[in-house]
Amino acid sequence: MPAQRPLELILARNLLTSISTPAFLVDETGSLVFYNEAAGALLGRPFEDVGRMTPEQWTATYGPFGEDGRPFGLDELTTTEAIRKGRAAHAVFRIRSSRGAEHVIESSAFPIVASEEGSSGAMIFFWPLENNGSGADG
Amino acid sequence: MRLKVWGARGSVPAPGPEMNRYGGNTSCVQLNFGNGEELILDAGTGIRTLGLDLVSSPRVNILLTHLHLDHIQGLMFFPPCFRADAEITVWGPASPEASLEDRIARYISAPLSPVEVRELPCSVSFRETPPIEWQLGSVTIRCEAINHRGPTLGFRITDGETTVCYIPDHEPALGTVLDEVEPEWISGHELALDADILIHDCQYTDEEYPAHVGWGHSAMSDTLAFASRVRARRLLLFHHDPLHADRFLDGLHAAARRRWGELGGDPTAVEMGIEGAELEVPPAHAGVTAPA
Numbered sequence: 001m002p003a004q005r006p007l008e009l010i011l012a013r014n015l016l017t018s019i020s021t022p023a024f025l026v027d028e029t030g031s032l033v034f035y036n037e038a039a040g041a042l043l044g045r046p047f048e049d050v051g052r053m054t055p056e057q058w059t060a061t062y063g064p065f066g067e068d069g070r071p072f073g074l075d076e077l078t079t080t081e082a083i084r085k086g087r088a089a090h091a092v093f094r095i096r097s098s099r100g101a102e103h104v105i106e107s108s109a110f111p112i113v114a115s116e117e118g119s120s121g122a123m124i125f126f127w128p129l130e131n132n133g134s135g136a137d138g
Numbered sequence: 139m140r141l142k143v144w145g146a147r148g149s150v151p152a153p154g155p156e157m158n159r160y161g162g163n164t165s166c167v168q169l170n171f172g173n174g175e176e177l178i179l180d181a182g183t184g185i186r187t188l189g190l191d192l193v194s195s196p197r198v199n200i201l202l203t204h205l206h207l208d209h210i211q212g213l214m215f216f217p218p219c220f221r222a223d224a225e226i227t228v229w230g231p232a233s234p235e236a237s238l239e240d241r242i243a244r245y246i247s248a249p250l251s252p253v254e255v256r257e258l259p260c261s262v263s264f265r266e267t268p269p270i271e272w273q274l275g276s277v278t279i280r281c282e283a284i285n286h287r288g289p290t291l292g293f294r295i296t297d298g299e300t301t302v303c304y305i306p307d308h309e310p311a312l313g314t315v316l317d318e319v320e321p322e323w324i325s326g327h328e329l330a331l332d333a334d335i336l337i338h339d340c341q342y343t344d345e346e347y348p349a350h351v352g353w354g355h356s357a358m359s360d361t362l363a364f365a366s367r368v369r370a371r372r373l374l375l376f377h378h379d380p381l382h383a384d385r386f387l388d389g390l391h392a393a394a395r396r397r398w399g400e401l402g403g404d405p406t407a408v409e410m411g412i413e414g415a416e417l418e419v420p421p422a423h424a425g426v427t428a429p430a
Contacts, residue, residue, distance in 0.1 A: 001321060001322070002320070002321075002322040003322060003328070004282070004321075004322050004327055004328035004329075005322050005323055006283070007282070007283040007284060007285060007325055008283075010285070010323055010324070010325050011285065011313075011325075013314075013323060014312060014313025014314050015313065017313060017314065018313055114283075115269075
C-alpha cells in the first residue's frame with residue numbers, strides 16, 4: 001500500500017476534484033499524483049487511466065513544449081520552480097494530449113508548503129489560450 | 139489497556155437531565171496501561187472530574203488534538219494544576235503562528251481566566267508534538283495532521299500489541315467519497331489502520347450533515363465508511379452534538395449498528411462514547427469482525 005499522503009496534499013486533491021479549472025497535483029518529487037476531470041478532458045485521458053507518473057514520464061507524454069516543439073527540461077518547469085523555490089511560477093507553453101492535439105496553455109504553479117521542511121508538492125492550474133488547429137479533444 | 143471516557147460531548151458542554159446517560163462534558167479520555175502508566179487525551183471539561191480521581195499520580199501527560207475550546211476548557215479546572223507536587227506535560231500541535239504555550243495562555247489568562255499559566259503551582263511544560271512517533275514510557279505514540287479546522291492531530295497509541303486510535307474531530311469525507319478513493323488519499327487512514335479501537339467523530343446524522351459540510355465533523359455514514367476502510371475492530375462514536383439528547387443518541391447508535399452490519403461488520407463492535415464508561419481494550423485478533 002502506498003504511503004499516506006500528507007494532509008495538505010489530500011486537501012489539495014479534494015479541492016482540485018471540486019473545480020472546473022484544469023489542474024495537476026504533483027508531490028515533492030515532481031511526480032504527477034493527480035489531475036482533475038477538466039485536465040483529463042484537455043489531455044484526452046482521465047487520471048484514473050494513467051495513474052501516478054514520474055516527472056520524466058509525464059513530461060514525455062504531455063510536454064510542455066516550446067514554440068519550436070522542443071520539450072522543456074525538468075529544470076525549466078513551473079512545477080520544479082514552485083517546489084524548489086517555494087514560490088509561484090507562471091509560464092505559457094504547449095502541451096500535447098494523448099490523442100495528439102496540441103494546446104497552447106497558460107499555467108500557474110503554486111507550491112504547497114505546510115512546514116519549514118519545504119514543499120510537499122504543488123498545484124498547477126491551466127488555462128488554454130488557443131487551439132492550434134490540430135483538433136480538440138472530446 | 140483500559141480506557142475511560144470522561145467526556146464525549148462535542149463543541150460545548152451540554153448538561154441537563156436529558157443528557158444524563160451520555161453525559162454533557164466535552165472531550166476527555168483516559169488510557170491506563172498494564173504497567174501503571176497512563177495518558178490523558180484532550181482536556182475538555184471532562185478532565186476536571188478525572189483530576190478529582192487522580193490522588194496519587196502527580197506526573198501527568200496530556201495529549202491535545204487541537205486547541206478548540208471544547209478540547210482545552212477543562213485544563214484550567216484540572217485539580218493537579220493546583221498541586222505543587224504535580225508535573226504536567228501538555229502535548230499539542232505546532233502552529234506557525236505561536237508556540238503551544240502562548241496559544242494555550244490566551245485562554246489561561248485575563249480576561250478569560252483569573253489565573254495565568256505562570257501562576258499555576260504545578261510544574262507544567264508545553265511540548266509541540268514531534269512529526270514522527272515517540273515514546274512515553276512503554277507506550278508508542280504517533281500523531282498525524284488530520285482534516286479539521288485549524289491545526290489538528292489524530293493520535294495512534296500502541297502499548298504492546300494493543301492500539302487505540304483517537305480522532306475526535308475529523309471530516310475525512312470533505313470533498314471526496316471515502317468508498318471510492320485510494321487509501322493513501324484518505325485523511326487519517328494510516329494512523330487508524332487496524333486499530334483495536336477507533337475513537338472517532340460522529341457529530342451528525344446523515345440528515346444533519348449537509349447543513350454542516352466543512353465544519354470539520356463527520357456524518358454517521360462517513361464515520362462508518364472511514365472505520366470500514368481502516369479495518370477498525372471496534373468503533374467508539376464520539377464528539378456528540380450538544381443538541382443530541384440521550385434518546386436521540388440511542389437512535390443514532392441503533393442506526394449505526396445496523397449500517398455496520400450491512401457493511402459486513404459485527405454490529406456490537408460499534409459503541410457509543412458514554413461519559414463514565416470504562417472499556418477493556420484487548421489486543422488484535424480478539425474475534426471482532428471488521429467489514430471486509
